[in-house]
Amino acid sequence: MIENMREVLEKKIKEAVEALQQGGVLPDFTVPSIQVERPKDEQFGEYTTNAALVLAKLAKQSPMEIAELLKGRLFDLAQSENSSFQKIEVVAPGHINFYLPSSYFQGVVSTVLQKQYPQFPVSLVNEKVMVEYSQPNTHKEFHIGHLRNVFIGSTLVNVLRKAGDEVIAANYIGDTGTHIAKCLWGLVTFHGDENLDLVENKTEFLGKVYSEATQKIAENLEYEKAFRAVQKKFDSGDTALLDLWKKTKSWSMDEFEKIYTELGVSFDEYFFESIEEESGKQLLPELLEKGVVEKSEGAVIANLEQYGLGVLVLVRKDGGILYGLKDIPLAKKKFEKFDLDRSIYVVDVRQSLYLRQLFKILELYGFHKKMVHCGYEFVALKGGESMSSRKGNVIPAQVLIDETIAQVTAQFPESPNPEKIALGAIKFAMLKHGAGSKIEFDIDESVRLDGATGPYVQYAHARIVNILAKAKEKNISFENEPVEDRVFEEKEKDLIREVSKFPELLLEVREGYEVHKLAHYVLHLADRFHSFYNDCVVVDEKKTQLSSERLKLVSAVQKVLAETLALMGISAPEKM
Numbered sequence: 001m002i003e004n005m006r007e008v009l010e011k012k013i014k015e016a017v018e019a020l021q022q023g024g025v026l027p028d029f030t031v032p033s034i035q036v037e038r039p040k041d042e043q044f045g046e047y048t049t050n051a052a053l054v055l056a057k058l059a060k061q062s063p064m065e066i067a068e069l070l071k072g073r074l075f076d077l078a079q080s081e082n083s084s085f086q087k088i089e090v091v092a093p094g095h096i097n098f099y100l101p102s103s104y105f106q107g108v109v110s111t112v113l114q115k116q117y118p119q120f121p122v123s124l125v126n127e128k129v130m131v132e133y134s135q136p137n138t139h140k141e142f143h144i145g146h147l148r149n150v151f152i153g154s155t156l157v158n159v160l161r162k163a164g165d166e167v168i169a170a171n172y173i174g175d176t177g178t179h180i181a182k183c184l185w186g187l188v189t190f191h192g193d194e195n196l197d198l199v200e201n202k203t204e205f206l207g208k209v210y211s212e213a214t215q216k217i218a219e220n221l222e223y224e225k226a227f228r229a230v231q232k233k234f235d236s237g238d239t240a241l242l243d244l245w246k247k248t249k250s251w252s253m254d255e256f257e258k259i260y261t262e263l264g265v266s267f268d269e270y271f272f273e274s275i276e277e278e279s280g281k282q283l284l285p286e287l288l289e290k291g292v293v294e295k296s297e298g299a300v301i302a303n304l305e306q307y308g309l310g311v312l313v314l315v316r317k318d319g320g321i322l323y324g325l326k327d328i329p330l331a332k333k334k335f336e337k338f339d340l341d342r343s344i345y346v347v348d349v350r351q352s353l354y355l356r357q358l359f360k361i362l363e364l365y366g367f368h369k370k371m372v373h374c375g376y377e378f379v380a381l382k383g384g385e386s387m388s389s390r391k392g393n394v395i396p397a398q399v400l401i402d403e404t405i406a407q408v409t410a411q412f413p414e415s416p417n418p419e420k421i422a423l424g425a426i427k428f429a430m431l432k433h434g435a436g437s438k439i440e441f442d443i444d445e446s447v448r449l450d451g452a453t454g455p456y457v458q459y460a461h462a463r464i465v466n467i468l469a470k471a472k473e474k475n476i477s478f479e480n481e482p483v484e485d486r487v488f489e490e491k492e493k494d495l496i497r498e499v500s501k502f503p504e505l506l507l508e509v510r511e512g513y514e515v516h517k518l519a520h521y522v523l524h525l526a527d528r529f530h531s532f533y534n535d536c537v538v539v540d541e542k543k544t545q546l547s548s549e550r551l552k553l554v555s556a557v558q559k560v561l562a563e564t565l566a567l568m569g570i571s572a573p574e575k576m
Contacts, residue, residue: 006047006504007121009036009098013051016073025069029058038504042497045089045097046104052094063094070096102485105493108500110482112556118503118563120163130168130334131157133346134260134267137174138252139183141207142259143394144441145348145379148430151569152376153346154265155431155515158567163510168338171267172330173256175249176274178320179210181231183248184241186213188230189223202251207394235320259397263423264569269338273326279333280325284315287328292364300325302361312357327358328365335369342370344513349375349436374513376435382442400441401426407447408455412576421455422447424570428454431568432519449576452523457565458573460526463533464558465574471539471551478551491532492553498525502560506567515568522564529557 013034020026032054039048052067059066067090078084087099111117133153136142153169160167186209187196199205216223234241260266284300287293293302293314300315302324314325334343345355355373362371381395404422408415415421429446433439449455471478488496498521505521508514537543538550562572 004119004121004503005100005104005500006036007123009047009049010034012074012077013049013070016070016077017051017055019077020069020073026055026059026061026066032058038501039097042494044091045087045099046497047098047100049096049098050094052090052096056094064090064092067094067096102488105488105496106482106486108496109552109556112499112502112559113552117559118162118506120503120507124164124507126164126166127341128166128168128339129160129342129344130170130269130338130340131160131344131346132170132172132271132334133157134256134265135172135174135347136252136256137177137179138249139180139206139210140252141203141394142256142397144381144397144400145394147263147397147400147426148376148379148439149346149348150260150263150265151427151430152374152435152515154263155518155568156344156346156374156509156513158569159506159509159515159518162567163506165510168268168340169266170269170271170334172271173253173273175272176277177323178231180245181234182213182217182227183210184234184244185227185230186210186216187244187248188241189213189226190216196247202248203255204396206248206251207396231320232318262401271330273323276326276330276333277321279329280314280321283329284325287365290365292361302357304357304360307360309353309357309360312354312361323354324358324361328361331358331362331369331371332367335367340369342372344372344374346374346376349377351375372513374435377438379430379439379441382440382445400443404443404447407443411447411449412455415573415576417571417573420571420573421458421576424454424458424565426454427568427570428457428519432516432523434514434516454570455576457522457526457561458570459576460529461558461561461565461572462574462576464529464554464561467533467538467554468551468558471547474539474541476539476541476544476547476551478548478555482549482552486549489536491528491535492550495525495528495532495553495557498528499556499560502564518564518568522561522568525557525561525564529554529561 013036014031017026017031017034021028021031034049034051036047036049039045052063052070055066056063071088071090074088075085084101084103085098086101089097089099091097111119131153133156134146134150136146157167157169183206190212191209196202213227217227230241234245284293288295288300293300295301296303298317299313302312302314304310304312312324314322316322331343334340347355352373352375359371359373362369381400401422404426405419408418408422408425412418412421425446426441429441430439432452445451446453447455449459501521505517509517533554536550538547538554540547565572
């Protein structure tokens with residue numbers, strides 16, 4: 001089983017520097033952290049380092065001279081440890097490139113086929129992390145923008161768990177606030193005589209009522225006054241309004257759970273704004289006493305102007321509690337109740353300033369914890385305008401899912417499970433974009449078999465399943481012992497190099513939250529597999545040993561394809 005090669009090389013280079021110091025070839029100095037990376041162009045080997053450039057300043061020697069010294073010492077160390085490099089190359093202005101032998105490539109394939117894969121560096125320190133995502137508002141429709149949030153959040157949860165972290169998936173439901181009061185006012189004002197239990201699509205109905213109420217209030221001052229009166233009654237605990245709120249909230253929660261089940265996601269913890277509001281009221285006197293917040297013209301605010309963060313209103317003049325006063329105690333609860341090391345908020349970019357304000361308030365309160373905002377941009381259908389619940393032009397998530405399933409069914413009429421392909425197409429189409437990119441979702445584009453799509457990657461997996469079945473029919477096994485020092489063709493090496501990047505990729509996503517890298521990686525892996533398969537015969541009855549070796553390789557590729565897709569919540573079908 002092959003070790004983490006990047007970590008191994010970094011250790012060997014450090015040992016080489018220390019050996020050169022002990023031999024008097026290099027002067028004494030504290031050896032800095034050695035960085036080994038993959039070269040941008042793979043013609044320059046499997047790994048590269050700029051260590052000589054860094055050490056040159058400390059040793060007061062030329063980088064090329066130090067690079068040559070390291071090269072020689074590394075060869076000596078390799079021989080003494082009975083290990084080898086195919087080649088170590090020094091290139092100006094002092095980079096060292098490492099070309100690894102056939103045994104390395106064979107080791108990668110063998111490692112992937114082991115049960116415990118991927119393996120991570122022993123230096124990795126695991127954490128307890130909460131990822132808060134989805135956060136839909138009740139009494140509004142679950143739309144396509146919510147889907148992007150769910151896909152980013154659930155992928156982060158999966159990657160962190162894969163890396164060994166203990167992860168709590170949390171959902172913070174917006175079940176109180178002005179939007180709820182507007183919907184309740186719309187219900188009692190315009191639909192009071194209707195039997196709401198007979199409404200068929202209840203969440204769609206609530207979304208339309210909210211939009212209708214918002215527009216009516218904006219157009220008529222009397223409606224504004226009537227709404228405020230209902231809002232005050234609701235905030236005061238009016239029994240009839242509370243009963244209506246509970247009934248209609250349950251409609252939304254049922255719809256959310258239905259969608260989550262369809263998407264294949266689940267949550268360990270649910271938080272509700274209505275509950276956190278009470279915690280905020282209890283915490284308010286302490287925040288005022290500590291001077292973290294202050295009263296201003298009848299309202300309660302956090303004045304953060306000296307930090308370049310403006311002013312955040314926590315309590316309105318009329319006594320209405322706003323988001324901030326709910327999120328402050330919730331942030332504390334997360335760490336105190338669950339003993340977290342890190343708390344991640346998956347929230348759209350419109351809340352970037354607000355979350356910086358929230359984190360600063362907590363810091364001023366004396367709460368110094370690791371809190372991270374993982375933001376993302378908006379989603380719209382191709383050629384469509386920006387969505388708004390107030391305008392009533394949102395595109396429900398279920399509508400998008402159903403339309404995509406219809407497209408897949410038409411395109412893949414023999415598919416045993418068009419729903420899985422459709423969901424994979426939607427997830428991949430949203431996850432392949434960096435979080436800072438706005439998305440114009442194109443259903444036709446997302447289900448294509450010949451583009452940067454989920455079906456393209458799924459097809460690569462299905463193709464490998466077919467290859468392995470074909471080999472089994474011809475009684476060609478890949479259980480044979482590997483041929484030592486086998487000469488690999490370049491397309492084989494390219495494919496193995498891509499496979500070997502998987503553990504490093506997961507650690508990158510774990511630290512940087514850039515889940516789109518998974519989509520880019522699996523696309524590239526599928527590309528390289530197709531290129532390899534077009535040039536290299538895999539199942540050849542006349543060359544059973546070579547076929548066995550290549551079957552191991554495609555089996556390893558299948559495993560990594562399936563693992564990467566699973567992290568993104570996408571199925572790996574055996575047949576398209």
